[in-house]
Amino acid sequence: GQNIDQPTEMTATEGAIVQINCTYQTSGFNGLFWYQQHAGEAPTFLSYNVLDGLEEKGRFSSFLSRSKGYSYLLLKELQMKDSASYLCAVVPSGSARQLTFGSGTQLTVLP
Amino acid sequence: DGGITQSPKYLFRKEGQNVTLSCEQNLNHDAMYWYRQDPGQGLRLIYYSQIVNDFQKGDIAEGYSVSREKKESFPLTVTSAQKNPTAFYLCASSDGAARPYTEAFFGQGTRLTVV
Numbered sequence: 001g002q003n004i005d006q007p008t009e010m011t012a013t014e015g016a017i018v019q020i021n022c023t024y025q026t027s028g029f030n031g032l033f034w035y036q037q038h039a040g041e042a043p044t045f046l047s048y049n050v051l052d053g054l055e056e057k058g059r060f061s062s063f064l065s066r067s068k069g070y071s072y073l074l075l076k077e078l079q080m081k082d083s084a085s086y087l088c089a090v091v092p093s094g095s096a097r098q099l100t101f102g103s104g105t106q107l108t109v110l111p
Numbered sequence: 112d113g114g115i116t117q118s119p120k121y122l123f124r125k126e127g128q129n130v131t132l133s134c135e136q137n138l139n140h141d142a143m144y145w146y147r148q149d150p151g152q153g154l155r156l157i158y159y160s161q162i163v164n165d166f167q168k169g170d171i172a173e174g175y176s177v178s179r180e181k182k183e184s185f186p187l188t189v190t191s192a193q194k195n196p197t198a199f200y201l202c203a204s205s206d207g208a209a210r211p212y213t214e215a216f217f218g219q220g221t222r223l224t225v226v
Binding site: 040085 | 144146151152153154156157159169197199201213214215216218219220222
């Protein structure tokens with residue numbers, strides 16, 4: 001079976017740094033995605049990790065440890081527009097490419 | 112511009128009716144997906160298709176049906192058998208042959224409400 005866990009809610013202050021964690025237990029692993037979703041809108045792609053380590057992309061970084069079944073998304077220099085839900089999604093093994101999503105972490109950035 | 116389009120944005124259905132949600136993409140992607148999202152929850156997979164004229168059930172397929180007659184189109188029908196259809200429905204597509212995996216692109220969603 002598939003199990004992906006994320007905190008339900010987080011709050012941080014504008015200009016600060018926040019780390020959103022994701023742990024997973026899936027039948028095989030072909031990579032992990034992070035998406036951002038504003039309320040009532042489509043998710044938008046942030047990052048993809050398939051090898052262990054840190055991937056940096058501007059203010060956002062994503063880390064993966066396959067042995068621990070763990071990933072985190074790091075957001076630096078928080079802005080008000082970063083208030084959104086952050087979805088962790090895993091690609092299980094097999095030929096199909098459907099994603100298994102966590103429930104999402106609702107981040108609120110306060111002034 | 113390339114993208115994925117869902118219509119309508121809002122849809123109201125009377126109990127006992129079937130409704131069809133449209134999803135069209137011009138990204139030349141082989142794979143397409145339908146997800147359902149309930150308030151405060153993540154996305155759950157309804158159906159997916161890796162190639163024209165072929166599709167598979169996802170985790171919550173009961174009460175839904177799909178077709179994939181054209182590469183560009185993957186409509187979802189919510190039947191009267193779906194007991195709790197009120198939700199936000201998202202269609203996505205991805206390049207089925209890409210290595211490493213590429214991200215899925217999402218449509219803007221259809222919010223379905225049963226009245």
